[in-house]
Amino acid sequence: MRMAEELAKRSTCARSQVGTVITTGDLTQVLGIGYNGNARGLPNRCDGTEPGACGCLHSEANALIKAGAQIPGKVMFVTMSPCVMCAKMVVNSNVRRVYYRTPYRDSAGLRVLRLAGVETCRYDRWRDLWR
Numbered sequence: 290m291r292m293a294e295e296l297a298k299r300s301t302c303a304r305s306q307v308g309t310v311i312t313t314g315d316l317t318q319v320l321g322i323g324y325n326g327n328a329r330g331l332p333n334r335c336d337g338t339e340p341g342a343c344g345c346l347h348s349e350a351n352a353l354i355k356a357g358a359q360i361p362g363k364v365m366f367v368t369m370s371p372c373v374m375c376a377k378m379v380v381n382s383n384v385r386r387v388y389y390r391t392p393y394r395d396s397a398g399l400r401v402l403r404l405a406g407v408e409t410c411r412y413d414r415w416r417d418l419w420r
């Protein structure tokens with residue numbers, strides 16, 4: 290989770306900075322990392338200022354693109370709980386458990402995960418402690 294928080298700092302999104310790390314089920318290998326932002330090669334900022342439509346790829350999507358769907362039982366660490374569309378991508382990418390640090394204002398994404406059988410866990414231990 291600390292790694293996801295460091296990744297979030299790289300985001301230039303004007304609305305929020307979110308980071309994601311996806312690992313194997315035994316937590317020994319990182320399969321993909323991501324933070325929210327524009328596509329590679331495009332200007333490193335939001336497309337616009339309209340709330341909810343800044344055009345940034347979400348950090349979960351960026352990490353899932355790299356981690357892929359082939360390996361089952363993956364674990365995701367994300368600094369904010371996923372939106373509905375990211376939650377559905379999580380489900381179809383064979384992620385088994387999602388640890389999130391801050392709940393998103395809309396908990397619909399978490400409901401989607403639970404409905405589809407993905408474990409969710411709010412993980413805010415040691416938030417303020419470096420260890």
Ligand SMILES: [Zn+2]
Nearest residue numbers: 302335343345
């Ligand atoms: Zn943005």
Ligand SMILES: [Zn+2]
Nearest residue numbers: 347371372375
């Ligand atoms: Zn999302």
